[in-house]
Amino acid sequence: MARLLMSMVLPASLTEPTSRDPPKMLTIDCPWCGSRDQSEFSCGGEAHIVRPAEPETLSDAEWSDYLFNRKNIKGPHAEQWCHSGGCRRWFNVIRDTVSYRVISVYRVGERPPEGGP
C-alpha cells in the first residue's frame, strides 16, 4: 500500500531500481551449496599463488615475492573463497574489485573460465 502511494506521488526514477544502482555482492554461488549470503563465506585472498617447489633454491627476493607481494588488481580479480559457514569447502571466484560483482565461480584445480584474468 505504502509503495503504491509512493509510486503515485514520486516519479518512477525515485522508486524503481535503476541501472545506475551499484551492483552489490550480497550473495555468492557456492559450487556445492548454491547461492548463499556473502556473510556465510570468508575470503582467502588472491588465487593461483603456487608455493615454490624448492624454496631452498630461491633468493631472498624471490621468496619475499612469493610470501608478500600481491597483484591487488583493480578490476576482475581471481581469488579464493571458503564457504566457512556452510560446507567449509574452498573454491575460486572471479570478482570485480570495483563493482564487487561476482563474474564467475569455479572449483579448486580448475582453470579460470574464458574471459578471466
Next chain:
Amino acid sequence: MKKSRYSIFSLAANAVSAHRHWDVAWRSPPPAPEYDVVVVGGGGHGLATAYYLAREHDVGRIAVLEKGWIGGGNTGRNTTIVRSNYLWDEAAHLYEKSLQLWEGLSQELNYNVMFSQRGVLNLGHTLQDMRDIVRRSSANRLNGIDSEVLSPADIKALVPAINISAEARYRVLGASFQPRGGVARHDAVAWGFARAADRHGVDIIENCEVTGIRREGDRVTGADTSRGFIRTAKVAVVAAGHSSVIADMAGLRMPLESHPLQALVSEPLKPVLDTVVMSNAVHGYVSQSDKGELVIGAGIDAYNGYGQRGSFSIIEGNVAAIVELFPVFSRVRMLRQWGGIVDVCPDACPIISKTPVKGLYFNCGWGTGGFKATPGSGWVFAHTVANDAPHPLNAPFALERFTSGALIDEHGAAGVAH
C-alpha cells in the same frame, strides 16, 4: 598572488565586507610541462609531503597531482583519531614525531585544524588484553610517550556513559589511556596543508589522474596524466588505496592489498562523550564530533575492494559492539555511512621508501591508521625524496624489510582499530 594571513583581524576586516573578498585558499594552475618533484596524490599525506618539501628542502618546482579533488579520498573518510601509543620502537618514534607536529600544526599552517587532545582510551576485555595493555603502556613510557593504565572505575569516571558492569558480554577490565591523543578536523588538515603548500609555491593540480609512469632504464623520466605528459626526475607516490595501481605502471610489485574500510556518523547529540574510546576486542571505536555527531569506525572487509564501500555485515557487527559498550546509544539514529580504500601491509606498518626505480618513491601501506600520521609521514617522506635517502625515523619502514625479514609487527598494538 599575495595571500593574507588568517587572524582575528582578517576575520573582522572580511566580516565588514560580508566575506566577499577572501582570497582563494590555493591557486588552480594548469600543469607545467616540467617539475623537479611530482607528488602523486592530493590527500593529507601527499600535501604534507609537498609542504615540507617546499618549506624545509631546496628541491625546486613541486606539483601535487590529484585525480579527484583535495581531501576527497581517505583524508575526508577517516574517523580523525590521533595517537602515538604504538608498541615497537620504530613505530612509536614515527607516530610520536607526528603527534609532536600535530601539537603545533594550526600555528604552523596558519589554519585551524581543530586538533583536540581529548585523550584516547584503548579498552581491554580479557586477561590477555590487559597483559598486552600493560606491556604496551610500559613500552610507550620507555619511549617518552604518555600512557596510563586505567581501572574500570577510572574509565567510568572519564566516560560516564560506558557500560562496565560484570553482566556485559565482553566485560571492560581496564584500558590504556593516552591523554595527548585526540581528534582533528580531517578536511581542515587537507585544506590547511594545501593552502600552506600553495603559499610556498607548490602547484596543486586537481582533476589530474596519473595514467602512466615513464622510465628510461632504471630511472624515472616523467608521468603521463589525464592532462598530458609531465617531465620530472622525481615521482613521489602517496596514492593510498591505489598504490598498487601506480606501482604496476612502473613495473613494480608491492606487498599491499586494498580493502574497503567503513565508518558512520549519527545524528547530532548533546555532549555525551568527550574522549575517544577504542576497543580492538569487540571491534569498534567512537568519538563525538564538535557538531555532536557520534563518529564510529568499523573494520575492513576481508576481500579486496576499490569500490569505496563495504559489506553491511561489517557495519552490523560494529554497531553491535558500540551498543554493547554504550547501551545508551541503542536508539541513536545514524545519518551517514561510507567507505574508503585502505592499502594494507602484511605487518600493519607503512612503507616510506625508495624503490628499485631511481627517482621513484613510495609512501603507502598505512592501512587503516594513516590519518594520525599525516604531518609526520609528510615530514619524513619529504626528507627521503629531497635527499634520496630515508630519515632515521623512516629508515626501518623501507620496502627492503620484506626481503630482509625485519618486519615491524604492529598487528598487536595497532590491532584492528585505528
